[in-house]
Amino acid sequence: MNHELAAKLNSAGLKSFEDGDLTNAISLLKDSYLNWADEVGILVNLGLAFMQSGLDYKAERCYRRALKSSDIKTKRAAYKNLGFVHLWRGEWELGWRHHGKRFKGEDFEKNQWRGDALNGKPLIIWNDVGIGDAFQFVRYTKLLKQRGEKVIFAVDKSQLNIFREHLCWEIDGIVDRDSIMPLHKQSQHIPLMSLIGVVDPETTWGKEFAELTWNLPSLMQKKIGLCWESNSNDKTMFKYKSKSLNNLINDAKISEGNEREKYLSLQANEQAEHKKYNLNPPTLNWIDTLYRISTCKIVHSVDTAVAHLAAGSGIPVQLHLGDVYDWRWKGSHPHWYPSIKINQFTHLNQ
Structure with a gap:
């Protein structure tokens, strides 16, 4: 096996990926893996290229092989992406189960909320994904508030003011997610994407949510x-x-x-x-x-x-x-x- 060549092919494949040339990315990443079959981390990259090409079953095979890696970061990435494959197909139980292992081995998993009674204790929901995900999935804080729970929403610092000043419902706290670290010292918390799997696994409630999220000024809309x-x-x-x-x-x-x-x-x-x-x-x-x-x-x-x-x-x-x-x-x-x-x-x- 030629590890040096494999590394170069992997880098070239990622560059093609970034350029949007998925066909070339798949070819290069395949060649990279053939030159270094023990480095299953390459399969995480190849799986993502397959997935973005609509080849979900090929992507799934890559991720399942990558789960055999001894490297914890590779396994976490494989679990995360495998979860997305199943969610993409509407296979909810498998999707949330695999995606939920994206932090496998972290200390904070020990006190992560699993849906049990909170008994008046506040729940910290921290956004582990992108800016847009916080804007979309903040709706689940309203579901919890309707149940009478105390909710603290931890987001990127760039979003603090918009959530504090323009959200259409009240949350008990809007905080910078960097301020809640380390998470293993928090009594009750859950990553935002994991929250969906707990409270709305088939996304039925979330997709039927028809209320406004943001208060807008009344201006001419032209x-x-x-x-x-x-x-x-x-x-x-x-x-x-x-x-x-x-x-x-x-x-x-x-x-x-x-x-x-x-x-x-x-x-x-x-x-x-x-x-x-x-x-x-x-x-x-x-x-x-x-x-x-x-x-x-x-x-x-x-x-x-x-x-x-x-x-x-x-x-x-x-x-x-x-x-x-x-x-x-x-x-x-x-x-x-x-x-x-x-x-x-x-x-x-x-």
Whole structure:
């Protein structure tokens, strides 16, 4: 076996993955594994490439082999992604069981909440996933509040003010998730994604939730909001979820007419694109983004935090998804919000 060659092929495969060339990524990662079959961590990368290509059974085989790794980080990644495969298929029990092992071996698992009676003790729900997930799944704090529980929601520090000032219901505490570490010293806590598996494993309640999440100022809604890229820091998902601004504008023209003067960017960063299309970027402040959304009659967005913020405000959202998309948008009732309509696109890189 040629370990040096395998490492180079793995790096090249990940680079192709980040560039959105899944066919080349799969080929390179396969060759990498053939040159270093004992390094099953390569299979986690290969499985993700298969999954984003819609080849879920090939992805599953990769993740199950990766579970045999002696490296705890590799096993955790394999459990997490295997869980997503099952959730993608609607195999809820298997999905949550495997996904729940993504922190396998951590001290804080000993006192993680499993759904037992809280008896008046506060429950810390900490967001272990992305910004958009907190915006979407905060609805489960309302379910717990309706049951009479005390809830503390721990989120990224960039979200503290928007949750404290604009959430439509009261929570007992909104805190910086960095402030609650170490978790093994907390009496009752649960990661946000694990909470769903405990209180709403088939996501029935969550998908039927029709209330507004955010209080908006009362402003004239004339603009057409645009958000075309996912989180650029997540290289494995960036190309998978993103769409070119040009294609997004063309789709907006079809549904809204040629109202270019009404386009409003909800996309952070991407200075070159803003300049090219004569758009003003929002500041890096979620409340500012929410105020921009409040001036929109409709928002065109890819699967990212802006879509959840807009739809949770009751603004009509055209959600642009690629051929293969996240598990939460599948099934007979995939929308999660009354105001969302789903559009699919094929060429993620164009």
